[in-house]
Amino acid sequence: MSGGAPVLRASGVDFRFGGDLALAGVDLEIGAGERLAILGPNGGGKTTLVRLMLGLLAPSRGEIRWTAARRPRLGYVPQFPAFDRAFPLRVAEMVGLGLLRAAGRDRRAERARVDAMLERLDLAALRGAYLSELSGGETKRALIARALVGDPGFLVLDEPAASLDEVSRRSLWALVGALPAETVVLLVTHDLAPGTFAATRAVLVDGRLEALPVEGLHQHPILCGHGHG
Amino acid sequence: MAESAGGLGDLLALDFFRDALVAALLASVLCGVVGTLVVLKRLVSIAGGVAHAAFGGLGVAYWAGADPRLGALAVAALSAVGLGFLDRERVRRLDAAIGVLWAVGMAVGLVFLHWTPGYAPDLLAYLFGNILLLTPSDLALAAAAVAAVLVLLAWRGRELVAVAFDEEAARLQGLPTRAYGILLLMLAAVSVVVLLQLVGIVLAVALLTLPPLIALRLARSIAGVVVAATAVCLALTVGGLLLSFALDLPSGPVMVLSGAVALAAAQLVPRRSTRA
Structure with a gap:
């Protein structure tokens, strides 16, 4: 964890779609004010991870719980509208x-x-x-x-910039940048150009979680079209 | 149905016809409010399952010498709660559960009505309704249901719309979406029992479905759809009743067939855009 006081903790989380293990052994603690970039190939489990954290999916094994005294207000921009x-x-x-x-x-x-x-x-x-x-x-x-x-005190953005034009993207990143310092932001993305999202931490999700260095994140192969998706 | 097709003034002089008009008005409010939510939340097949399960309760109550409406209401409410607790993400199982409920409810109702001693109850009236055989207690039940629905709408209408629109987003805001989902099904269950007298169990779902579908072609806002669905339902029930007199046909099927024709005609109405 690299943020402030712990807000959410995932311990030993597995998630299965039917019989298939989609995510395994996820241990992740998120602190107040963290800006977490979640990268990974298509089908790697990024959306599953954030939906688990939001409580929209239940882990097959392990536990996810809010560690803050009060659950923060949740904001979620899904990749595709559910309505x-x-x-x-x-x-x-x-x-x-x-x-x-x-x-x-x-x-x-x-x-x-x-x-x-x-x-x-x-x-x-x-x-x-x-x-x-x-x-x-x-x-x-x-x-x-x-x-x-x-x-929201805990905001999840799943590919929010997809289908946005350049002006709208700038508005989005300006809004996210102006959020209160204690707001947690989780960003699932394949598109992290410099000057957009100021990540304080990054993880790669491909069935498992792997910490990524924030420095030079913009050049990560998965963002430059050299990855799986 | 009617022995003759007299003028409207002659019909209005008849107590049973005036009662039928009051019932049609009350049922139309249920169709407008509850039907719109059922259609928008895509609960039509579940409402159908609840309606047919209610027939089982009706048969058992009849056989036991109790009020058949209470039997129907009890089973409809239990079915609504049971289906509300099923995990919606397992869609195939939910679909199968509705199918089982549908068939078993009908079978139980038919068996118990068959076992009922003495003069056999008018099965067709329960299956296809007979709006001209209403009792004062039927009207009282319908009025109570309408009052309850309107109070609920004023109290928690926005939350019900939020759950019908995007259950996931409502849940993230901390709304007890499962409870609201069950509430919606309970409203559908109560409406089904009220509509039972009007068009019967088999066709009750049609009156919860056809008017909102037609209204969605005629109005754009939620409030507009509710008002239009109420008006359409009233037109279908009263118009269907008069047409059934004129054609000497059973009223329930005539109402529903009128609705089907109106739905087809509504498809010809062009959609207006609010954008320049």
């Missing part, structure tokens, strides 16, 4: 669903927070658009807005 894009929701309504557990339930304050987040992700003009009308990149930006609007 039906024909669902009759407008962009602002969808982003507002990221505030279900926000204190107070003051609708006016909620609306202001949603509008501010839409503005920052260049979605203000689309606040009244229906999800079925969004492009792939716009949908991804709306997902990012929903994950960030509730001020």
Whole structure:
């Protein structure tokens, strides 16, 4: 662990898809404020790892538990949307669903927070658009807005920059860079150009976890198209 | 069905017809609210399983001399809770469980109705409904169900929409999504029992499904879909009732076939874009 006070600890975690061992012997402790880059080939288990940490999957063996006194607010931008894009929701309504557990339930304050987040992700003009009308990149930006609007203390971004144009990528990295110092950010990526995500730690996931040096991470073969995927 | 197809004024003079209209209105609110959530959460097949399982409860209650609606409600509620606890990620098992529930519920109901001593109950009325044979307690049950659904919607409507939209995201925010999922199934179960009197168990799922599907072609927002589905359901039930008088056909199937025609017609409605 290279961050602050421990937030989450995974001990001896295995995960099986059917009979196949997808992840084995995962030991990982994450501290407050860590910015963890998770790299690895396609099918290596990166998404499985973060879904285990979020509690969306249960380990086949081992244990994952929150070590902080209170579980932090969770934010998750999945690689692919899990919802039906024909669902009759407008962009602002969808982003507002990221505030279900926000204190107070003051609708006016909620609306202001949603509008501010839409503005920052260049979605203000689309606040009244229906999800079925969004492009792939716009949908991804709306997902990012929903994950960030509730001020998460533990944010997981699974290939967030995929399908984003250059302007949107810059907005994304500016938002992530401006998060409070104690916020944990886990980034699953194949795309880590200099000046984007300031990782404090990195791991390679390929059925197992392997620590990677942060120095020179941008030149790692797996990011330069020389890896498996 | 009706002996003659008189004018609407003649029909409205009949107590049973006025009761039927009230029942249609109450059922339409259930179709609009619960049906929309069932369709959006893709619970239609589960609701079908619950409806057919309810027939087993109805048969057993009939045989035991109890109120058949209570038997149907008890089994529908138990089925909803049972299915709600199944792990959704094991889709094939869930699908099989629904199939088993569906078939066994029907078989149990038929066997117990067969064993019921004395005059055989009107099986067709339970399978396909008869809106003209409503009792005051049927209307009271429907009114209570509608009141409960509306209170629940005002209290936890946003959470129900969040779970129907993206259960995973709702769970990450700390919502007890399994409890909300079971709640949705319970709402479907209660609606099925209410609709039992209107169109019968076999066709109840059709009234929970057809109006929201039609409404999704006509409205864009959630609130718009709920209102449109309620209006469509009311049009189908009342229109189907009048048509069944005119054609001297059973009311339940006429309502559902009217819905199928309306759904086909709704596909011709062009979608409007909110984007320039």
